Amino acid sequence: MAKRGRPTADERAARDDRVLDVAAALFLQDGFAAVTLDRVAADAEVTKRTLYTSFGDKHALLRAVVRRQHTYAAAPPTDLEATATAVCRALLADDAVALHRLVIAEATRSPDLAAEFHEAGPLAAQDALVRAGAAPDTVAELFTLLLGELHRRRLLGIAPAPTEADVRERAVRALALLGRG
Structure with missing residues (x-):
């Protein structure tokens, strides 16, 4: 019953x-x-x-x-490296890449959907990075470095999901390039 x-x-x-x-x-x-x-x-x-x-x-x-x-976005901020790693892990994962493809495919028919995705996704990630200590004036650059060419290759289906070690290395490298490592 x-x-x-x-x-x-x-x-x-x-x-x-x-x-x-x-x-x-x-x-x-x-x-x-x-x-x-x-x-x-x-x-x-x-x-x-x-x-x-x-x-x-x-x-x-x-x-x-x-x-x-973006579960990290709602969590209390941790250190910047941990948050950068969490962003990489989440956004380079298969399900996130597939959803990104979906929104890109729908963007011309539904610009509001694309804007909502941008707010709930990339902007939420950038906000989490700022709360963890990223400089607001360079957070967009940090976000771009975290995803970079690998994300583009993932969107095109020509690169596998990165390992946990790859994700952490990307975060460390991106922070170092911005003088935060």
Whole structure:
């Protein structure tokens, strides 16, 4: 028999994670425009009302998927090297690269979606770097160095995901190039 009543905080968190997993998979499989909230709700086994209550509209759901990749952005700031490494790890990962491709593909049809992705992704990463000690006037350059040519190659599908050692080395090198290492 199904439990009745309001879910606990843990149950809501598990449900929201399931919804974000389903939404991310559907967005990547079918493209943003083809995915409906009805389909996300059905596949995640929740009501459409739950989606609107927990996330909002489809754009808000994609923002939540993107934000989830940036868990370091919501965490208390650590040292700059650790945050730079976390940014590299998150944004060079397969799922982040795939979502970036999706947004690029949709950008001309939905410039608002691209702007929302930029705010929830790259700008959130840069804000986390500043909170960890990066200079605000060079944080964009640091962000670019952290991703660089490897990110472009990942977007094109011609480079594998970096190892943990590669990620840390990128962060250390980027900080050193800006005189922060």
